[in-house]
Amino acid sequence: MVWTLFAVAVVLAVLLERIGSRRRTLQKRQVRLKALEQIRLLRLLLEQVQRHRGLCFGVMSGEHSLENQRWQVEAQVAQTLEAVAVHQGSLFWYTAWHPVLPVWQQIAEQRAQNASAEAVLLLHHRMAEQLINTIEALAVRHDLVCLGALAPQPQGMWLELLKNTELLGRARAVGTGIAARRQNSALQHQELQRLREQINTQCYQPLARLCTEPLLRLSVDKPVRAAEDSLDSLLQAVDQLLESGDRPGLASNRYFSIATQAISATLAIVDLLLERLQAPGALAYK
Numbered sequence: 001m002v003w004t005l006f007a008v009a010v011v012l013a014v015l016l017e018r019i020g021s022r023r024r025t026l027q028k029r030q031v032r033l034k035a036l037e038q039i040r041l042l043r044l045l046l047e048q049v050q051r052h053r054g055l056c057f058g059v060m061s062g063e064h065s066l067e068n069q070r071w072q073v074e075a076q077v078a079q080t081l082e083a084v085a086v087h088q089g090s091l092f093w094y095t096a097w098h099p100v101l102p103v104w105q106q107i108a109e110q111r112a113q114n115a116s117a118e119a120v121l122l123l124h125h126r127m128a129e130q131l132i133n134t135i136e137a138l139a140v141r142h143d144l145v146c147l148g149a150l151a152p153q154p155q156g157m158w159l160e161l162l163k164n165t166e167l168l169g170r171a172r173a174v175g176t177g178i179a180a181r182r183q184n185s186a187l188q189h190q191e192l193q194r195l196r197e198q199i200n201t202q203c204y205q206p207l208a209r210l211c212t213e214p215l216l217r218l219s220v221d222k223p224v225r226a227a228e229d230s231l232d233s234l235l236q237a238v239d240q241l242l243e244s245g246d247r248p249g250l251a252s253n254r255y256f257s258i259a260t261q262a263i264s265a266t267l268a269i270v271d272l273l274l275e276r277l278q279a280p281g282a283l284a285y286k
Contacts (some may be wrong), residue, residue: 036278037141038087039135040271040272043171045080046131047267048073049104050169053124056107057173060117063180063252077104081178094125096133097124103127121173128166135162144277154213156205158273164203165270166261171195172259178241179252189242204230210269223272227265234262 081101084091084260091097107123118243136159137186139145145156174192207224237258238248 013208030180032142035138035144036274038082039083039144040158040274041080041087041272042131042135043267045077046135046162047263048077048080049124049127049131050165050172050263051260052077053121053128054110054176055171056124057117057121058176058180058252058256060120060216061177061180063176065253067268068254069135079116082246091134094106094134096137100127100130100134103130104120107138117177117273124173125170128169132163132166135159150194154210154216155276157210158270161205161266163265164206167195167198168234168259168266169265171199171213172256172263175238175241176256176258179250179255192238192242196235196242199231200235206226219272220265220269223265223269227262227269230262230265250284
């Protein structure tokens with residue numbers, strides 16, 4: 001009788017532990033899904049801020065035909081910031097988030113005060129950096145890169161790709177300014193050349209690694225090829241700007257469009273990987 005009761009107790013204890021473990025796993029999944037929702041919203045905000053930076057620098061460098069697009073993107077940023085405000089309570093715990101809104105206000109103030117294009121560009125750089133740092137902090141806290149392992153996993157490569165869009169975004173902004181001014185100052189030339197080298201070194205590698213992953217190869221093959229082709233086009237456009245010197249080269253709106261295609265192609269893969277993380281069972285690790 002005693003042994004029977006003991007066996008029943010052991011079975012009940014095991015069942016209760018399994019039920020508790022499953023409940024904890026489900027709770028962690030819900031928390032991670034909430035973090036993914038915030039990350040995707042911040043990713044959208046980052047894309048809009050990066051786009052506003054390029055348009056703003058182009059307009060302030062003399063290409064006034066971009067002003068209508070700049071105004072539209074500015075309205076989109078304001079709308080997205082309203083959506084992000086819903087998450088303000090949880091984002092408050094990430095110190096990287098604190099300067100984001102003040103810097104956006106500074107951008108508007110500096111433009112109203114006719115500050116230099118370079119000063120406004122640097123403010124955009126800072127806002128983009130803080131957004132990326134906030135996203136990374138969210139990803140690390142909720143294990144959305146290593147995914148339960150000791151090293152970043154293939155589906156966690158979305159963060160590396162997202163960081164690379166900042167290189168592309170800076171190259172878009174600087175190049176648009178160069179094209180708008182129809183000149184290559186020494187500093188602008190050096191910065192665009194530096195960005196070109198970084199893009200060539202950093203942006204192709206994660207795309208190549210994705211294509212070697214058996215579980216991802218079929219779903220990422222076409223997006224990766226599109227991203228690689230768009231990177232090729234961007235680097236060709238950068239070379240055309242750098243080689244034109246003081247002569248009229250690539251039109252600023254054309255260069256902006258080429259760079260935007262490269263960024264959008266990379267973001268398409270980021271979104272694909274984030275969507276896979278939201279699939280049932282994808283976040284069921286401890």
